[in-house]
Amino acid sequence: AQTVTQSQPEMSVQEAETVTLSCTYDTSESNYYLFWYKQPPSRQMILVIRQEAYKQQNATENRFSVNFQKAAKSFSLKISDSQLGDTAMYFCAFMKHRSTNAGKSTFGDGTTLTVKP
């Protein structure tokens, strides 16, 4: 079974600064996806960024980027130029590759990020 660990229950950052959220996972699979989701108080789960394990290049989406270390099973999220709207709960998630699984995900416990003005 897969496990996902987010060791930082809460974090804060000043507006315009950079913050990194940590995530580690455990799996025996070789082909899988990793995700970071944002969940604001509205409760909508918003996909922030997605990484396919077979791709060595780290994924980026505007101000969001990941540091994917496959051997270390680490998948951290870096948010640059933090904005007040980034305040939310962030979840790291693991999913086996579609070819071997239906697409169900395992989630970490989440990190509450507060961006301070």
Added chain:
Amino acid sequence: SAVISQKPSRDICQRGTSLTIQCQVDSQVTMMFWYRQQPGQSLTLIATANQGSEATYESGFVIDKFPISRPNLTFSTLTVSNLSPEDSSIYLCSVEGWVFGPGTRLTVT
């Protein structure tokens, strides 16, 4: 990516009653997933709903408590039966592995 709508967005129910949550997708999908998010916690998969077959439930979730229907490739329902305060949660529908509906917030009094 697919777009998902859920009904109702929120409800307050009496203990002992049931609530049925609807999940509608704007495109045909093979599998739909139902998750529960208890207050202050992460998401836990309840079951996988396949069209034309019985849903597959995760450990700790049973069909009598969480019956699921999947009548076609764009629609599914999750019923939470015999409600207790412990069922107060957000229930989310998901497809394609990473697309989520807006969630249904259930409060049981």
